[in-house]
Amino acid sequence: MVLGELGASIKNALSKLQTSPVIDEEVLDMVLKEISAGLLRADVNIKIVKSIKDNIKKIVDFEELAAGTNKRKLIHQAVFKELCAMLGSGLNSYQPQRGRPNVIMFVGLQGSGKTTTCTKYAWHYARKGWRTCLICADTFRAGAFDQLKQNATKAKIPFYGSYTDTDPAKIAADGVNQFKAENYEIIIVDTSGRHMQQEALFEEMQQVNAAVDPDEVIFVMDSSIGQAVQSQAEAFKKAVDVGSVIVTKLDGHASGGGALSAVSSTRSPVIFIGTGEHMDDFEPFDVNRFVQRLLGMGDMTGLIDT
Amino acid sequence: TSWLRSHFGTARELDDEDFASVIPRLREKLITKNVAVEVADDVCKSVEKTMSSTKLGTFDSLQGAVEKSMIEALRRILRPKREINILREVAASKAKNRPYSIVLCGVNGVGKSTSLAKLTYWLQQSNYSVLIAAGDTFRGGAVEQLEVHGRCLNTPVFQMGYAVDPSAVAKGAIAQATKTNADVVIIDTAGRMQDHESRMRALAKLIHDNQPGLVLFVGEAIVGNNGIDQLRKFNQCLHDFTPMNCPTRGIDGLILTKFDTIDDKVGAAVSMVYELGQPIVFVGVGQTYQDLKVIEEDVVVSALMA
Numbered sequence: 001m002v003l004g005e006l007g008a009s010i011k012n013a014l015s016k017l018q019t020s021p022v023i024d025e026e027v028l029d030m031v032l033k034e035i036s037a038g039l040l041r042a043d044v045n046i047k048i049v050k051s052i053k054d055n056i057k058k059i060v061d062f063e064e065l066a067a068g069t070n071k072r073k074l075i076h077q078a079v080f081k082e083l084c085a086m087l088g089s090g091l092n093s094y095q096p097q098r099g100r101p102n103v104i105m106f107v108g109l110q111g112s113g114k115t116t117t118c119t120k121y122a123w124h125y126a127r128k129g130w131r132t133c134l135i136c137a138d139t140f141r142a143g144a145f146d147q148l149k150q151n152a153t154k155a156k157i158p159f160y161g162s163y164t165d166t167d168p169a170k171i172a173a174d175g176v177n178q179f180k181a182e183n184y185e186i187i188i189v190d191t192s193g194r195h196m197q198q199e200a201l202f203e204e205m206q207q208v209n210a211a212v213d214p215d216e217v218i219f220v221m222d223s224s225i226g227q228a229v230q231s232q233a234e235a236f237k238k239a240v241d242v243g244s245v246i247v248t249k250l251d252g253h254a255s256g257g258g259a260l261s262a263v264s265s266t267r268s269p270v271i272f273i274g275t276g277e278h279m280d281d282f283e284p285f286d287v288n289r290f291v292q293r294l295l296g297m298g299d300m301t302g303l304i305d306t
Numbered sequence: 307t308s309w310l311r312s313h314f315g316t317a318r319e320l321d322d323e324d325f326a327s328v329i330p331r332l333r334e335k336l337i338t339k340n341v342a343v344e345v346a347d348d349v350c351k352s353v354e355k356t357m358s359s360t361k362l363g364t365f366d367s368l369q370g371a372v373e374k375s376m377i378e379a380l381r382r383i384l385r386p387k388r389e390i391n392i393l394r395e396v397a398a399s400k401a402k403n404r405p406y407s408i409v410l411c412g413v414n415g416v417g418k419s420t421s422l423a424k425l426t427y428w429l430q431q432s433n434y435s436v437l438i439a440a441g442d443t444f445r446g447g448a449v450e451q452l453e454v455h456g457r458c459l460n461t462p463v464f465q466m467g468y469a470v471d472p473s474a475v476a477k478g479a480i481a482q483a484t485k486t487n488a489d490v491v492i493i494d495t496a497g498r499m500q501d502h503e504s505r506m507r508a509l510a511k512l513i514h515d516n517q518p519g520l521v522l523f524v525g526e527a528i529v530g531n532n533g534i535d536q537l538r539k540f541n542q543c544l545h546d547f548t549p550m551n552c553p554t555r556g557i558d559g560l561i562l563t564k565f566d567t568i569d570d571k572v573g574a575a576v577s578m579v580y581e582l583g584q585p586i587v588f589v590g591v592g593q594t595y596q597d598l599k600v601i602e603e604d605v606v607v608s609a610l611m612a
């Protein structure tokens with residue numbers, strides 16, 4: 001299962017609550033230490049790990065607790081709540097609307113899986129009967145248009161791009177206009193990979209953004225990313241209006257905690273996860289259900305106010 | 307008192323209390339700099355071990371002494387235990403009228419094909435001719451991507467299209483290079499997840515069938531804790547999936563890409579070398595052909611300790 005290892009280490013830490021005869025500060029510290037270690041091994045940003053730890057300690061304040069409070073339950077709930085908060089529970093994402101064009105722009109670091117994910121996203125909606133199409137606004141990466149073209153052809157999804165044009169903003173705008181005129185509902189714009197240290201490429205991304213005025217910007221993140229995730233995610237959010245996140249390559253052994261926790265820097269929810277190289281290796285993502293599964297809990301929706 | 311102890315003591319041996327006052331912060335720093343958790347722990351343990359048998363001089367500060375020992379430990383990890391001199395090996399192979407072959411492998415999207423192009427450019431600077439082998443017969447656009455590089459670099463690309471056995475592509479390429487007197491064959495491979503057994507077997511087959519001069523693992527500097535798992539399993543699979551009666555072989559060295567994306571979070575370099583014990587042959591520092599550099603251990607160590 002996705003993030004199974006993290007789930008196991010958190011569950012294991014929480015099980016200490018069951019075996020300790022009394023629950024005091026010392027036991028809580030031990031549990032929190034183990035949970036923190038699990039989160040760190042899963043690449044969650046070290047600052048976020050610390051704040052999760054502090055928040056839980058604040059919720060479970062032994063001096064303030066009324067006598068008779070069920071401390072085990074309280075700690076469980078606090079952990080659940082913090083994980084949900086880290087993963088952006090309660091944030092809403094853009095919902096495409098039928099019968100009108102929805103322009104969706106994909107952005108992200110080099111090699112994160114944008115082009116692959118564009119097709120998966122198009123395929124996801126096409127299968128449900130939406131009119132979807134793909135535009136390649138990556139004029140930089142060698143073979144980028146061929147890649148998108150081959151993927152789109154396999155999925156039988158119309159595509160637009162150019163081998164000769166070098167201006168991604170122009171290609172994107174032309175493609176969007178054409179597909180709008182043809183009444184497409186989901187118009188997906190794939191862009192080149194870039195990172196925050198490349199100022200010129202960030203400007204280029206803003207130009208594409210201005211040219212197509214997207215309804216939604218999706219930030220695509222590789223699940224194996226480490227501690228640099230926070231600053232990169234923040235920089236993307238600052239440059240364009242990132243509305244949601246897709247985390248890729250979760251079929252590998254990556255814990256994905258860094259990518260998942262970067263949600264707190266983008267204030268954008270994870271809407272899908274990528275679990276393979278094929279078109280249908282793609283799953284919608286629901287934070288609460290995910291954390292429940294992660295912690296092996298029953299239905300906890302009643303326990304938190306989202 | 308520990309501050310006093312550490313600043314005004316007489317020459318004395320260090321104890322657990324001393325370590326507890328400085329090591330956790332250094333460990334945290336390493337993790338913040340993207341050193342994998344288990345590697346950071348090992349480094350800290352080894353520092354404690356070395357320090358516990360040394361005496362702290364009267365005028366040494368505890369912090370300074372421990373830092374110094376950590377710098378030494380990090381240098382020791384990064385210092386190559388084995389040298390890989392590609393140019394010398396190419397020359398030796400050429401003297402025997404045999405093309406020297408290099409296989410690049412790694413997980414999806416890390417920069418294998420781009421590094422292949424950079425290596426080609428670098429070899430051309432030394433007047434060696436290169437044949438590029440399009441051994442990724444899986445991912446859409448992979449062949450065209452290399453053909454673009456081939457055109458830009460004015461170097462031939464050997465390809466057999468998609469959905470063919472990559473090992474056969476490598477074999478065909480080596481045969482063609484022998485015929486045309488190309489000095490080096492660089493074989494691209496499809497990205498694959500380290501747990502994907504059938505794909506890992508196919509990689510092992512390619513390597514055992516073709517016995518390349520060099521097998522390089524391409525990883526990203528931005529990778530988190532998953533990096534060492536990738537490396538461990540790639541290396542292990544190459545050994546485990548060796549056909550009977552064949553000498554086993556693993557990964558000879560590393561290319562670590564995307565150094566330009568991580569600022570001072572250079573920890574993956576330490577983690578990966580620590581895991582494999584083989585050198586980082588090159589680092590990738592950008593997306594142009596010139597962006598292939600030799601790693602400077604001291605710069606990495608300074609960034610980690612800053």
Ligand SMILES: Nc1nc2c(ncn2[C@@H]2O[C@H](COP(=O)(O)OP(=O)(O)OP(=O)(O)O)[C@@H](O)[C@H]2O)c(=O)[nH]1
Nearest residue numbers: 110111112113114115116193249274275276414415
């Ligand atoms: N295993 C696995 N591979 C994936 C997944 N998503 C994408 N990939 C692979 O990751 C690699 C990079 O994907 P791309 O879609 O080319 O990434 P990109 O972000 O468009 O790359 P650039 O355009 O160069 O920035 C390819 O080999 C994809 O097949 C996934 O969920 N699982």
Ligand SMILES: Nc1nc2c(ncn2[C@@H]2O[C@H](COP(=O)(O)OP(=O)(O)OP(=O)(O)O)[C@@H](O)[C@H]2O)c(=O)[nH]1
Nearest residue numbers: 110111414415416417418419420497564590591592
């Ligand atoms: N910034 C930066 N980008 C890089 C570097 N090396 C490669 N890239 C980019 O990373 C993306 C993926 O590179 P590829 O060479 O296609 O990666 P790959 O490992 O061959 O990918 P697959 O074949 O799909 O598994 C491209 O956009 C490259 O330009 C680097 O050192 N720095």
Ligand SMILES: [Mg+2]
Nearest residue numbers: 114115138144
């Ligand atoms: Mg792409």
Ligand SMILES: [Mg+2]
Nearest residue numbers: 418419442448
């Ligand atoms: Mg490739």
